[in-house]
Amino acid sequence: MSNPSGKFQSPLLFPVRLNRDSLTVLDETALPFEEKYHEVRDLAAAEKLVREMKTRSLGQVLLFFGCAVLWENRVSPEEIARRMHRARPTFDFEYLARLLRAWQRRGVPYRTATERFLAGFDAARKARADELASLLPSPANVLTICNVNGELLYLAQALSTRSVPVHVYVAETRPYLQGSRLTFWELQRAGVPSTLLCQSQAAEIMQQDTVNAVVTGADRATVRGDIMNKIGTYALARCARYFNIPVYALTQYPRDVDIDRIPLEERPPEEAFLFLPDSYPRVDAVYPAFDVTKKEYLTRSVELKVSSEIS
Amino acid sequence: MKLADIDQGILVWGPVSEEGLDRLQAEGRLAVAAECRPFLVGLRYNVPRLQARGIRFVYCPDEAVGLLCGQGRLGKTFLFLRRFDRDTLTGLSGVGLAYVLSRLHGITIEEFLQGPLPAENWDPDAATLANKPVLPSIVPPGKVRSRETEMVRRIR
Numbered sequence: 001m002s003n004p005s006g007k008f009q010s011p012l013l014f015p016v017r018l019n020r021d022s023l024t025v026l027d028e029t030a031l032p033f034e035e036k037y038h039e040v041r042d043l044a045a046a047e048k049l050v051r052e053m054k055t056r057s058l059g060q061v062l063l064f065f066g067c068a069v070l071w072e073n074r075v076s077p078e079e080i081a082r083r084m085h086r087a088r089p090t091f092d093f094e095y096l097a098r099l100l101r102a103w104q105r106r107g108v109p110y111r112t113a114t115e116r117f118l119a120g121f122d123a124a125r126k127a128r129a130d131e132l133a134s135l136l137p138s139p140a141n142v143l144t145i146c147n148v149n150g151e152l153l154y155l156a157q158a159l160s161t162r163s164v165p166v167h168v169y170v171a172e173t174r175p176y177l178q179g180s181r182l183t184f185w186e187l188q189r190a191g192v193p194s195t196l197l198c199q200s201q202a203a204e205i206m207q208q209d210t211v212n213a214v215v216t217g218a219d220r221a222t223v224r225g226d227i228m229n230k231i232g233t234y235a236l237a238r239c240a241r242y243f244n245i246p247v248y249a250l251t252q253y254p255r256d257v258d259i260d261r262i263p264l265e266e267r268p269p270e271e272a273f274l275f276l277p278d279s280y281p282r283v284d285a286v287y288p289a290f291d292v293t294k295k296e297y298l299t300r301s302v303e304l305k306v307s308s309e310i311s
Numbered sequence: 312m313k314l315a316d317i318d319q320g321i322l323v324w325g326p327v328s329e330e331g332l333d334r335l336q337a338e339g340r341l342a343v344a345a346e347c348r349p350f351l352v353g354l355r356y357n358v359p360r361l362q363a364r365g366i367r368f369v370y371c372p373d374e375a376v377g378l379l380c381g382q383g384r385l386g387k388t389f390l391f392l393r394r395f396d397r398d399t400l401t402g403l404s405g406v407g408l409a410y411v412l413s414r415l416h417g418i419t420i421e422e423f424l425q426g427p428l429p430a431e432n433w434d435p436d437a438a439t440l441a442n443k444p445v446l447p448s449i450v451p452p453g454k455v456r457s458r459e460t461e462m463v464r465r466i467r
Contacts, residue, residue: 180437200373272371283368
């Protein structure tokens with residue numbers, strides 16, 4: 001078993017950096033060929049990065065907080081949430097705005113609150129990875145989809161500490177290929193045993209007992225236990241349930257909402273042909289970017305335990 | 312096209328045959344052509360044939376098939392296979408996902424022998440897309456799931 005020692009620090013762990021008067025945002029669509037960053041100096045630029053999927057998941061959370069800190073006197077958290085929500089309707093930016101307001105009422109400046117929040121956030125991610133490690137069998141042959149911003153490296157470390165061999169099977173996650181370009185790349189760089197596959201090959205490896213757990217992130221989670229995540233998650237969960245393979249969802253900030261009422265983001269049809277040469281036909285396409293997986297198809301949600309109390 | 316525009320579509324999985332195209336024409340419903348990774352048979356083989364026959368269709372990433380099933384947007388699934396018998400279905404890599412999802416959602420499946428795939432430079436696995444590497448360095452052997460065919464057991 002390799003020793004994922006943590007020497008490789010994935011840029012995806014903290015893809016947004018707060019500067020004195022700007023934000024530096026990792027372009028997640030350029031990885032792994034290029035580690036490229038965008039300087040964000042206004043809200044319109046931030047919104048554009050979210051819309052173009054240059055950042056997502058944790059990146060969009062950090063971007064929200066960064067915008068609020070930098071332009072505290074020019075734009076309200078609610079306006080930032082509205083603009084970001086316009087670009088990514090699936091994600092709960094309104095909750096982040098409410099968090100900021102709550103801290104403000106306690107007299108904590110946005111910058112201080114954000115710094116404290118993030119300090120606790122990384123520790124909470126490691127704790128969540130450790131909790132998940134305690135649930136996985138030994139050896140842990142894990143199928144995953146999309147990307148959870150480096151948290152699988154924490155999981156590999158937690159499993160290594162427990163002397164549990166791990167092998168991660170990464171679904172490529174078309175059409176943006178976040179599985180190939182981000183997750184598989186991270187795991188390879190960190191020396192975590194891993195295999196890349198197409199999403200369509202998932203049923204076969206489940207039937208053959210090659211994997212014994214599915215681990216997924218979640219863009220949204222509800223108190224009931226439902227999740228909304230990258231398109232393809234539902235298919236994996238349904239197949240896993242059929243083949244008696246447990247499915248674990250990494251969740252945060254569950255809300256008391258009906259998940260079926262949250263609009264599913266549908267991307268422009270041309271994005272179904274990303275990374276393909278012009279010689280390939282361009283035709284009408286449907287590309288929903290997220291899907292909903294109900295609690296019934298999840299074995300367990302492993303929740304991020306980060307306190308919203310920062311003062 | 313938006314999800315809401317798809318109603319009782321027919322999922323097309325695997326290399327479509329002339330018999331299958333005849334059936335799709337007879338059905339007159341919207342065909343949903345999944346991309347069928349790793350080979351991209353959906354785009355490279357099926358789309359030109361659907362176009363040539365004038366069959367109305369929409370293309371989709373494989374990842375969307377589960378959602379389409381779950382939302383009740385598919386009325387049938389047409390599987391194009393190397394062979395099938397009472398116990399198993401064998402087709403190009405990936406066929407198991409389309410079969411299992413269709414069965415779990417109670418979608419009617421029609422099985423056909425697949426069309427004749429020409430000897431072309433198909434993507435053999437997830438390490439390439441349109442024959443271009445998806446990672447900066449070559450994915451080492453054994454680090455990528457490379458399978459040409461797949462056999463799935465029927466769900467009783």
